[in-house]
Amino acid sequence: LENKDYKGLRAHLSTLHAPDIADAMEQTQEKESLLIFRLLPKDLAVEVFSHMEPFYQAEFSELIREEELRDLVDELYFDDKIDYLEEIPATLVKKILRNTPENERKLINQFLNYPDYSAGSIMTIEFVDLKKSMTVADAIKRIRRIGTDKETIYTCYVIDNERTLEGLISLKELILTSEDTTIEEIMNADFISVTTHTDQEDVAEKFLKYDLLAMPVVDSENRLVGIITVDDVLDVMEEEATKDFHMMAGMQVSEETYMESSVIQLFKKRFPWLAVLMISATLTSAIMESYEALIAGMAILSANIPMLMGTSGNAGAQASTLMVRSIAVGDVEFKDIFRIIWKEFRVSFLIGCSLAVLNYIRMYFIGGYSPTLSLVVSLTLIITIALAKLIGSTLPMVAKKIGLDPAIMANPMISTILDALVLITYFKISSAFFPLG
Amino acid sequence: LENKDYKGLRAHLSTLHAPDIADAMEQTQEKESLLIFRLLPKDLAVEVFSHMEPFYQAEFSELIREEELRDLVDELYFDDKIDYLEEIPATLVKKILRNTPENERKLINQFLNYPDYSAGSIMTIEFVDLKKSMTVADAIKRIRRIGTDKETIYTCYVIDNERTLEGLISLKELILTSEDTTIEEIMNADFISVTTHTDQEDVAEKFLKYDLLAMPVVDSENRLVGIITVDDVLDVMEEEATKDFHMMAGMQVSEETYMESSVIQLFKKRFPWLAVLMISATLTSAIMESYEALIAGMAILSANIPMLMGTSGNAGAQASTLMVRSIAVGDVEFKDIFRIIWKEFRVSFLIGCSLAVLNYIRMYFIGGYSPTLSLVVSLTLIITIALAKLIGSTLPMVAKKIGLDPAIMANPMISTILDALVLITYFKISSAFFPLG
Numbered sequence: 001l002e003n004k005d006y007k008g009l010r011a012h013l014s015t016l017h018a019p020d021i022a023d024a025m026e027q028t029q030e031k032e033s034l035l036i037f038r039l040l041p042k043d044l045a046v047e048v049f050s051h052m053e054p055f056y057q058a059e060f061s062e063l064i065r066e067e068e069l070r071d072l073v074d075e076l077y078f079d080d081k082i083d084y085l086e087e088i089p090a091t092l093v094k095k096i097l098r099n100t101p102e103n104e105r106k107l108i109n110q111f112l113n114y115p116d117y118s119a120g121s122i123m124t125i126e127f128v129d130l131k132k133s134m135t136v137a138d139a140i141k142r143i144r145r146i147g148t149d150k151e152t153i154y155t156c157y158v159i160d161n162e163r164t165l166e167g168l169i170s171l172k173e174l175i176l177t178s179e180d181t182t183i184e185e186i187m188n189a190d191f192i193s194v195t196t197h198t199d200q201e202d203v204a205e206k207f208l209k210y211d212l213l214a215m216p217v218v219d220s221e222n223r224l225v226g227i228i229t230v231d232d233v234l235d236v237m238e239e240e241a242t243k244d245f246h247m248m249a250g251m252q253v254s255e256e257t258y259m260e261s262s263v264i265q266l267f268k269k270r271f272p273w274l275a276v277l278m279i280s281a282t283l284t285s286a287i288m289e290s291y292e293a294l295i296a297g298m299a300i301l302s303a304n305i306p307m308l309m310g311t312s313g314n315a316g317a318q319a320s321t322l323m324v325r326s327i328a329v330g331d332v333e334f335k336d337i338f339r340i341i342w343k344e345f346r347v348s349f350l351i352g353c354s355l356a357v358l359n360y361i362r363m364y365f366i367g368g369y370s371p372t373l374s375l376v377v378s379l380t381l382i383i384t385i386a387l388a389k390l391i392g393s394t395l396p397m398v399a400k401k402i403g404l405d406p407a408i409m410a411n412p413m414i415s416t417i418l419d420a421l422v423l424i425t426y427f428k429i430s431s432a433f434f435p436l437g
Numbered sequence: 438l439e440n441k442d443y444k445g446l447r448a449h450l451s452t453l454h455a456p457d458i459a460d461a462m463e464q465t466q467e468k469e470s471l472l473i474f475r476l477l478p479k480d481l482a483v484e485v486f487s488h489m490e491p492f493y494q495a496e497f498s499e500l501i502r503e504e505e506l507r508d509l510v511d512e513l514y515f516d517d518k519i520d521y522l523e524e525i526p527a528t529l530v531k532k533i534l535r536n537t538p539e540n541e542r543k544l545i546n547q548f549l550n551y552p553d554y555s556a557g558s559i560m561t562i563e564f565v566d567l568k569k570s571m572t573v574a575d576a577i578k579r580i581r582r583i584g585t586d587k588e589t590i591y592t593c594y595v596i597d598n599e600r601t602l603e604g605l606i607s608l609k610e611l612i613l614t615s616e617d618t619t620i621e622e623i624m625n626a627d628f629i630s631v632t633t634h635t636d637q638e639d640v641a642e643k644f645l646k647y648d649l650l651a652m653p654v655v656d657s658e659n660r661l662v663g664i665i666t667v668d669d670v671l672d673v674m675e676e677e678a679t680k681d682f683h684m685m686a687g688m689q690v691s692e693e694t695y696m697e698s699s700v701i702q703l704f705k706k707r708f709p710w711l712a713v714l715m716i717s718a719t720l721t722s723a724i725m726e727s728y729e730a731l732i733a734g735m736a737i738l739s740a741n742i743p744m745l746m747g748t749s750g751n752a753g754a755q756a757s758t759l760m761v762r763s764i765a766v767g768d769v770e771f772k773d774i775f776r777i778i779w780k781e782f783r784v785s786f787l788i789g790c791s792l793a794v795l796n797y798i799r800m801y802f803i804g805g806y807s808p809t810l811s812l813v814v815s816l817t818l819i820i821t822i823a824l825a826k827l828i829g830s831t832l833p834m835v836a837k838k839i840g841l842d843p844a845i846m847a848n849p850m851i852s853t854i855l856d857a858l859v860l861i862t863y864f865k866i867s868s869a870f871f872p873l874g
Contacts, residue, residue: 015627019646144613153609154591154650171608172590176581190452208675209456211668213591213650230667231648237671238645241678242762248682249758249848250751258763259773266784267791270755274788275795277751281744282799288740299733302742303725306856307718309743313750314687314714314849318707321686325679326695336696347703354708355715362719411686411848412751419743 010039018044022051025060034063046075054087055260061088070096077151079124079232082111119203120196122236123217123226128156132166132184136177143171151229155214158187165216165224167191193218196225200236205330207233244328248321248410250277273412280416287423294431300369301430304377305423311355312384312422313415319344319392320414324406327396334401340393348389352382376433380426387421388414447476455481459488462497471500483512491524492697498525507533514588516561516669519548556640557633559673560654560663565593569603569621573614580608588666592651595624602653602661604628630655633662637673642767644670681765685758685847687714710849717853724860731864731871737806738867741814742860748792749821749859750852756781756829757851761843764833771838777830785826789819813870817863824858825851 013021013036021040025033025048037045037060049057049072061069073081073096085093085108097105107125114120128150130139139156147153156174158167167187177186193216194203206215207230217226243253250273256265288295295302323340326332332340356378363374392414396406450458450473458477462470462485474482474497486509489497498506510518510533522530522545534542544562551557565587567576576593584590593611595604604624614623630653631640643652644667654663680690687710693702725732732739760777763769769777793815800811829851833843 017627017629017647140612147609147613153612171612172584175577175590175608176584190454192454204671208671210454211671213667230650230671233671234641234645234648234667234674237674237678238766241674242766245682245685245758245762249754251755251759257766257768258759258777259768263780263783263787266780267787270752270784271788271791274748274751274755274792278744278748278792278796279799281747282804284743284747285740288743289737292736292740295739296733296736299729299736300726302732302736302739303722303729305739305742306721306725306746306860307715309746310718310721310853310856311711311715313852314711315707317686317848318688318711321682322688322695325682329675329679329694331694331696340695343700343703346700347707350700350704351708351711355711358712359715362716367719411754415750416747419747423743 006039009036013040014044018047019051021048026052026056030059030063033060037064042075046072050076050080053257053260054083055256057084058088061092066095070099077124078111078126079122079151082108082121086112114196117200118196119194119198119200119217119228120226122200122203122232123196123228124151124232125226126151127214127224127227128153129224130156130158130169130183131160132158132182132187134183135179136174136181136183136186137179139169139174139183140179143174151227152214155227157216157224157227158183159224163223165191165193165218165222168216191216194228195219201240201328203228204233204236204240240328244324244407247405247407248324250274250410250412277412277416281419284419284423287420287427291423291427291431294427294434298430298434300373301426301434305426308377308380308384308426309415309419309422311381312388312418313411315348315351315385316388316392316414316418317411319389320396320410323393323396324410327400327406332397334397337394337397340397341390344389344393345386348386349382351389352385355385356381372433376426376429379429380422383425383429384418384422387425388418391417391421443476446473450477451481455484456488458485463489463493467496467500470497474501479512483509487513487517490694490697491520492693494521495525498529503532507536514561515548515563516559516588519545519558523549551633554637555633556631556635556637556654556665557663559637559640559669560633560665561588561669562663563588564651564661564664565590566661567593567595567606567620568597569595569619569624571620572616573611573618573620573623574616576606576611576620577616580611588664589651592664594653594661594664595620596661600660602628602630602655602659605653628653631665632656638677638765640665641670641673641677677765681761681844684842684844685761687711687847687849714849714853718856721856721860724857724864728860728864728868731867735867735871737810738863738871742863745814745817745821745863746852746856746859748818749825749855750848752785752788752822753825753829753851753855754848756826757833757847760830760833761847764837764843769834771834774831774834777834778827781826781830782823785823786819788826789822792822793818809870813863813866816866817859820862820866821855821859824862825855828854828858 025036040048052060073084076084097108111120126149128143128147130142143153143156154171156169157165158169159165167189168191169183169187173186192206192210192212194206196217196219203215206212212230214227214229216224217228219225246253252269252272254265254269323332359381360374360378363369363377364371395409395414399409400406462473477485486494510521513521534545548557563586565580565584567579580590580593591608593606593608594602595606596602604626605628606620606624610623629643629647629649631643633654633656640652643649649667651664651666653661654665656662683690689706689709691702691706760769796818797811797815800806800814801808832846832851836846837843
């Protein structure tokens with residue numbers, strides 16, 4: 001394809017969707033991607049750029065001329081522009097904003113200062129504003145005039161002269177209502193909104209619950225400062241789920257995708273928790289050592305430790321995962337804690353007993369172990385599974401209550417605690433049954 | 438509030454949003470929720486019902502009279518109707534559909550038969566269809582006439598007389614284009630679509646990538662059979678993330694939320710994997726037993742086993758979680774496998790050496806263990822972390838390749854495999870350094 005048939009290539013490109021071209025450019029070499037980019041019509045080029053991953057946007061900015069870059073950035077939607085400027089070095093930001101008018105530069109700086117993961121950091125300013133005195137006909141005329149560059153025209157925002165948000169009106173209602181009705185009569189004054197500092201996870205939950213396409217963001221005086229559209233909420237949901245997955249596996253949260261991350265970045269992401277957990281596991285060594293005589297006298301005892309720790313770890317992981325996820329989707333609250341403990345107690349009793357029976361069959365009837373040892377292991381199973389389920393289900397809620405992210409109390413943390421408890425339980429029971437140990 | 442001030446209650450209810458009323462009804466007693474429901478204006482009642490959890494919808498259906506229920510179900514959007522009918526007992530379905538015209542009943546049965554988690558199972562039929570010969574004015578007139586009951590009017594679908602999908606047109610374009618333009622001139626013939634059997638996860642990925650508000654679903658002859666709207670995609674994304682979380686913690690996937698699930702349901706969800714993993718862990722006991730003499734002679738050796746297994750399990754969980762998530766969001770594909778192995782190899786080398794040094798300091802300098810034992814444990818760490826990272830990152834991809842869900846290859850499965858490998862490595866190295874064992 002790339003043998004100088006530029007005309008053919010250009011024709012081919014214009015039949016493709018912007019996200020696909022962005023993907024392709026990320027996978028070709030610098031020179032070729034620059035070539036492709038310059039063949040694109042202006043509008044499409046802007047769209048393609050906004051669909052590139054932040055990492056490649058930054059890389060690509062080094063390739064093209066400064067004026068080209070400035071024109072490009074100028075054309076981006078406001079939220080995409082902010083996302084981009086956050087990603088690149090400060091010196092480049094300065095260069096790009098050199099010719100920007102003072103008031104826009106101020107606005108950009110304000111947006112760059114909203115905290116990560118807040119509503120302010122994902123909102124945009126390209127919305128349609130209406131006045132409540134307008135008629136439907138006026139409103140549609142206004143949408144026709146200013147609508148082209150707006151992120152959405154499907155929800156319009158009714159504000160007064162101080163920019164206080166008074167109501168919302170959907171284009172659907174405008175289209176379906178007679179032309180001389182005033183906006184005030186049909187606007188929805190009872191709308192859902194968030195402030196610039198609302199966490200993006202709460203924003204996403206509201207979109208889910210109320211089936212919204214866009215949501216207004218107001219400041220502390222209820223003045224409209226921006227809107228969030230549903231396409232950005234899809235990204236937020238993916239990002240938040242990824243954050244929870246990573247936290248639950250004991251990793252630092254970062255925004256780079258796997259393929260973009262360098263070896264050092266991956267190391268930094270993973271090492272801290274591994275080190276903390278390894279040091280905490282010293283506790284298990286101490287417990288083992290205090291029972292050294294018992295183990296030396298009955299080495300067969302230690303043969304069951306990996307299985308016991310594995311099973312209780314898995315049981316704890318099930319409970320904690322279920323709970324972290326239930327908290328994240330808003331199914332469970334702290335006030336439910338006693339109902340949950342009671343439920344987990346019954347579930348763990350059922351599971352513990354079933355596994356104990358299964359284990360007894362395996363050890364005594366199939367494996368030919370002594371009935372006492374088989375019993376000791378089975379008893380340990382019942383007790384440690386109860387502990388695993390109780391700790392696994394309550395710790396995430398306690399974390400949430402004291403203001404931590406529940407996901408931090410997930411599998412690695414809980415299995416380290418459980419390992420210690422399993423050993424203590426197992427050795428206590430063993431000592432009781434084998435008093436000579 | 439509930440002391441017979443029905444008028445006040447009714448006025449209060451009409452200021453609330455449907456999802457909030459649904460929440461409230463789910464938390465009150467049967468009698469009261471029935472009372473609340475009967476006070477609602479018809480439209481709002483339908484909306485509230487569609488926002489109730491399936492479990493409560495089914496419960497609630499038992500409370501109200503059959504005619505009432507039939508009227509209610511009749512008013513639901515088609516996709517909500519199908520979701521509801523899937524949830525209730527077959528006898529009730531029959532009762533409700535008794536008066537439904539033959540052709541609608543046929544359609545309902547067809548929709549009920551689409552596989553779970555397919556595009557067909559989440560689509561709806563309430564869309565606006567246009568012909569390409571229409572002018573923009575005609576199109577807007579048609580939207581005004583039939584738009585009220587449609588799930589969305591923001592994307593309209595251009596079909597021919599055989600219902601073949603020829604293009605899409607957004608309301609934004611219709612509003613911004615002059616009235617005498619024909620639809621054919623401005624429609625987008627180069628649209629993204631899926632078929633009824635596309636997996637809902639792929640549907641969600643397309644929405645994310647192309648920033649869509651709605652997507653057409655076609656049959657094998659490219660005839661338009663339904664559309665999927667973005668609000669349903671938000672639900673899908675939440676559902677799919679939950680599915681992955683549960684699978685990765687070794688649980689069966691179910692649709693009930695935690696609070697809705699009975700003890701028996703929770704037991705069924707958790708027991709199978711725990712049992713399978715417990716039995717697999719027998720392997721670790723066998724390995725331990727084969728080194729019984731070594732352990733008996735040097736009980737201190739076994740004191741480090743929990744820490745070694747825990748650390749490698751955590752390292753494996755990090756790698757597998759990162760990989761499962763990267764596959765789910767489309768960042769990684771099978772062809773990347775060698776680049777990933779090489780990357781993981783370098784990361785694991787860095788992590789392994791750092792942890793080994795840390796461990797040596799803890800054991801030899803702080804704990805006062807022998808230099809040989811400290812060295813053995815540190816060497817085991819380096820090797821098992823490399824194994825953990827390699828297995829953790831490649832197994833999910835292999836699973837994907839052979840058509841399994843990558844999430845199944847996650848933490849519990851991998852840590853069971855790793856436990857066995859850790860033991861073998863540790864004992865092999867120990868035997869080499871302590872030949873008398």
